[in-house]
Amino acid sequence: MAKRAFDQASQNQPTDEARDAYLEASRAGQSQPPETEAPAAPEVEGQETSEALQKQPTEAEDDQQKLQLEPEKDQTEQQQKLQEETDKEHPEAEGETAAPEEPETEPVDFSILKNGTVNKGGNVVNEDGKAVGRVTEGILKHLIGKKVDEKGNIWSTDGKIVGKAEPVSESERDELLKEPAPFESFPDAVVDKDGFVVSNGEQVGKVIQGDLAILRGKSVDPDGDILDKAGNVVGKAVRWEPEPEPEPEPEVPVDKSILAGKRVNKAGNVVDGSGVIFGRVVEGDVKRMVGRMCDKNGNILSESGDILGKAELVPEGEREGLKEGPFAELEGCTVAKDGTVVTPAGDIVGRVIKGDAKILFGRAVDEDGDILDKNGNVLGKAERWEPEAVERKKNPMSGRKVNREGNVVDEDGNIIGKLTSGDLQKCSGKEIDDDGDVVDYKGNVVGHCSLIEDIPKVEEESPEDKEKREQAEQDKKLAIQMSVCIEQCLDKIRPICKMITEKIDKAERTPEDERDEEALVREVKPLIEEGGRILSEAKGIIKGLDPDGRIAANAKHKSAAREATPEEHHLADVLKDLTGDVTQCIDNAKRKLEDMPHAKKELNPLWGLLNEPLFQILAAVGLLLAGVLNLVGRLLAGLGLGGLVDGLLGTLGISRVLEGLGLGSFTKSLKGGKKKGGGLLGGVLGG
Structure with a gap:
């Protein structure tokens, strides 16, 4: 009861040590005479002070609360009552305390409050933000941010005293300035199986000392000590949180000005007039962008200036493009028996220059001309080569025409060929080409003529065979x-x-x-x-x-x-x-x-x-x-x-x-x- 009265008298007293000190002073008969009070500011309905100020309900106000700090003289009266209660509870101490003379108390120095400012916690802080006093009178909501003079008066902006403050003791000041314990915000912190301290499923610390097998599931006190049932310290933990992922460094914009004026080719590359590759298309339909020009930002523009796509730079080492081998456009080439390289159609396109043709026969030739085994080992080398074209002899009938009898004659009128296929009426008068084909004026083949020596002789049919055929x-x-x-x-x-x-x-x-x-x-x-x-x-x-x-x-x-x-x-x-x-x-x-x-x-x-x-x-x-x-x-x-x-x-x-x-x-x-x-x-x- 004495403690509650003391709390009502002393606003925002954060520790029990300060209360105990004050009780000891009361028991010793120490008291502080009240100082002249400034008129308190009127109470306002519906306001609340900090948790340290007590609410005083009245019958005149409906469901509203006011905070009115008691003046110092009331505090003295309460201290006297508290002393009486204490004497009743401890009568044996009365004789002891009555014997010695009460020492004189030193007056409280209010100068420390000069130029202080009231904060939301009801404390007076100096220019460094350190708490040097507390509000004892006035409505806290109206006092926030107000200045305090060297007498503890709290002044409004219009020069009126709206509240009172008193200094706090050195011990209270040290307690307020004391750094918070590492785990005081995590009362349910425990050690998990991995040695981390978790609270509500969140990792807030880790064990740095002690056996994890013993510490698992034990609670961690606000100071980070891990205690057993007897209160002995069996481990130590410190605050720890997972390191946040490093933010990606902002990308440095790439200078694409070299692409300005270059055009897109059918392969999707951005090239200059010589075909040198400077970029490649990364966005958009290549078919729509063929021949279109890039700007300095890599945008591929239409004739009307609309953006069709985007291009990126290529490294300088890739500007020459892909180098094609000698057989790049010829798929399925193999080595023939005579050492030539032939296509699937049988055309000769190269020859073996390294390796035994007999061993390499039938093996495939890649686009670089390498002849490989099944394991990819190079067995030989081939190069592009074509045999010299054999000059064909001119067909004697070339340029001549078929006569009405279906014969082909030379300058002397000798028959050198005959029409062997085709309609005589269509072929008569038509010219013969180098292959012996009869072509019309449109170039269409309408028949074929053969040389006399190339026409096989027809065997004479026997009478019996003729009769059988006719029958x-x-x-x-x-x-x-x-x-x-x-x-x-x-x-x-x-x-x-x-x-x-x-x-x-x-x-x-x-x-x-x-x-x-x-x-x-x-x-x-x-x-x-x-x-x-x-x-x-x-x-x-x-x-x-x-x-x-x-x-x-x-x-x-x-x-x-x-x-x-x-x-x-x-x-x-x-x-x-x-x-x-x-x-x-x-x-x-x-x-x-x-x-x-x-x-x-x-x-x-x-x-x-x-x-x-x-x-x-x-x-x-x-x-x-x-x-x-x-x-x-x-x-x-x-x-x-x-x-x-x-x-x-x-x-x-x-x-x-x-x-x-x-x-x-x-x-x-x-x-x-x-x-x-x-x-x-x-x-x-x-x-």
Whole structure:
């Protein structure tokens, strides 16, 4: 209680030592008579002093605080009360203190406060910033920055006393001037595992003395001492903070004035008129800047002065640019057997000047001419070289023209060459170049002439070979003509066969009591007649290809064992389609008419209109082209139609049909074939 009263009387007393000293003085009966007070400045609502000044609430003011320092006479009264309380608490000290006489106290020297200034902490500081006193009266907010005289009076700027101050003791002054402890701002500082002192996760110091294994996790006091539980110092720490990263030194601006007036080339380099490189493009699209000029700041400008990009200087050692080797533009060069260097196209571009050509054969040559092994070791050296061009002899026909006969003649009229390719009408009168090509007035090659001695002699063809060639050409032409005829017939007969099949299928699906067979006959009969007409027309065309029977007579003597030509294969294929479509249509119709007696009676006799011309076509083809029917037979057998064709031929009567087609001489052989092979398909068709 005495201590609190003392704090109210003594404003901003920072240490307990000062309070204890003051209490001792009070116990000894020392007191300081109050001095004349200057009128205190009026209190202002809502103001606060420093933490040392006590707040005095009043009933007249709502929730406002005032700071009014007590005058020195009140301080004396409080000191007397404090002395009485102390005497009550320590009665044994009363006798001791009463015996000796009280020494006289020296008056307080206020001259130290002269020209002092009040700061925000309520202290009076001299010109050096050292605290020499404290405010005892007045509102601190109004006293900040005010001057103090040698009597402790605090004066306002208009010459009025607005407060009082008193000097502080030497011990208090030393305490105020004392340097703060290194860790007093970090009450929770502890030692981490790495020997650093951390507070709130921040490194604020490091251990300089002690065993880290023991010190880890221990607290650090404000002075940096690390204590154990018994209070013994077991380590020492000092303030430490990570060194801040050094600020980058400001870049010295580069003098780019040498680029002024230089232009950008296609490689992105800034060059002068001689091609010497002074800079390179570092910003912007090079394609847009080709030919543009730089200014002294390295900016690449357009014609209108807009900045297109930026360039930087290149070191002087790079101003010559990249030096290219002798083979820089030739990729894939290798060493040939004769020691020459050739491109992938076979052109000779260099030769070996160092190393054994046999060992270097096939190895690659780099752009500098070095010949390396797989490990990069230099095995040889090559240089650029080209063999001397061999002078070509002038073509005797060069500059001459092709005559109307397609010949090339000299000055004497002797034939020295002939037109061997090209249209004679286009080449006639045109000039011949050194290569023997005939060129028109636009320089286009329209033909070629060869010297007489360069034209190979054509061997005379023997009569047998000539006959074979002519026969082959005739057969090829005949097969093409018959293929066209059969294809046209097939395109016409297929829709007919389809309609016949559809109408009979529809009648079959109709219930018997609702089926109209007479109507079916009326619909199908015209279709059969139309199909017979189409087949007869095709038969007539094929027979018309050999009106006098000469081709058929020659075909009897031809070997059927020779390999069929592509044209004959195509003919056999279309014959197979025609035969298969017609025979399948007839067979399906006959089978489905078994349950229709009237339709069967009326339509079955008409199927011969389709059968007879079809097999007359087959016989005619067999007469003109031996071997085609063998192909047709194999194709039909592959489709399983051999039995159908054989049955239809038997119905027609093989002998009568073949005799009607002029094949009576083959009747016996065909009959024998029927016995062996089962009908015409086994004999005539080669089945």
